[in-house]
Amino acid sequence: MFKVQVKNLRFSIDKKEILKDISFEIPKGSFVGVIGPNGCGKSTLLKNIYRLYKPSSGSILLDNKELAKMKDKDCAKEIAVLAQESNTHFDFTVEQIVKMGRYPYKSVFEDYSKEDLEMVKEMLQEVGLENFGERSFSELSGGEKQRTLIARALVQNTEFLILDEPTNHLDIGYQIQLMDLVKGLNITTLSAIHDMNLAAMYCDYLIVMKDGKIIKFGTVEEVINSEMLKDVFGVNAHVGVNPINKKIQVSFMHTHEHIKGLGTEHIHEDGFTGVHTH
Structure with a gap:
């Protein structure tokens, strides 16, 4: 059974075609890596899938549902995202930022439940930030910010996780810890990865991109x-x-x-x- 199906996806900016007739299917529960040189379209592909960008043509299905027709809040219950760049410029604490991952499950003015707070605490421990809850996000190092945003994505508790170069800013110990954590979730994961050996260690399948096209899709051994x-x-x-x-x-x-x-x-x-x- 396929969790995600991308069919004939095209995306252009200012009449320049960035993604060129992209099609692939992701089996449910698999860890799929996207590899390719800088500028090949990896991040653009992910942004089309998590709806930051709107495709020029083609379709993206999640559990056989058209992603483009889903409401934002419903989509956030289905897809968690760790983007490459953070748009979090406000002076929130680490705990406040991780709590934001529970937003899709809250109605207006609804407070966080005991279960929400337990999940936040658990994920902060998972990423090694259990003592950072009251720290200001703006004062963190690049690696600490990355781990905070990973925790925020994980508390969304979705069945599909998108990661855009998740090990950026992390030293090798935390790279392994993060990839172990994500792999252990046993949920469908799509991740752009620049380190070939990390991709080989953790991915079930690889998508190889070049010049806006997929030139190969298969197991690590095949690719x-x-x-x-x-x-x-x-x-x-x-x-x-x-x-x-x-x-x-x-x-x-x-x-x-x-x-x-x-x-x-x-x-x-x-x-x-x-x-x-x-």
């Missing part, structure tokens, strides 16, 4: 290989298998280093290629 990395990102890389978690792992080469004929079928004897993140 990530040295040829794709060369064609899409213009980099030389060796693709192997991590012997510990058995996941695909990418080792990037200097531009002057050339590898020929190396794909997942050519792996070091121990299968290990080393951890390289960028």
Whole structure:
């Protein structure tokens, strides 16, 4: 069963076509990553799906319902979003911002319930900010702000989560913690990811974008290989298998280093290629 269906989606700004006939389907409960070079349309695609942008043509279905016809509050009960940039410029506390994630479930002037407050407390603990509730959001570091906004998205308690480069501003420890947390939710997740090894570790499927088009959709094993990395990102890389978690792992080469004929079928004897993140 598909949670999300995108059909013949096109999007233009000032007569320039940014998304070009995009179609794909996301199986319910899967973690789907969107990868591709800067400017390929990853964020624009996500913004069309969570309705910040209105498609020029095509349709987006969520549980077979037309997203464009849904009311904003109903949509917020179905989709939680962690955008790349924050529009939160007001001087709220961390707890107040996380509480905002419960807004879709509240009527006008309705106060937060005990269950709401418990959920806020639980999610602050999950992202390592249990002692930050009274801190001003404006005084936080970039990573702390990111974790606050992640907690806000999670308290919406939806079955579909959209993340736009969620590990931006996070050090490696919190990157792993965040991805573990999201993966453990077992809900449908669509995320733009710039780190190839994080994508390989956590995603069930990958969408590869280039120049506003989807050029490949499939499992991590089907998608990530040295040829794709060369064609899409213009980099030389060796693709192997991590012997510990058995996941695909990418080792990037200097531009002057050339590898020929190396794909997942050519792996070091121990299968290990080393951890390289960028």
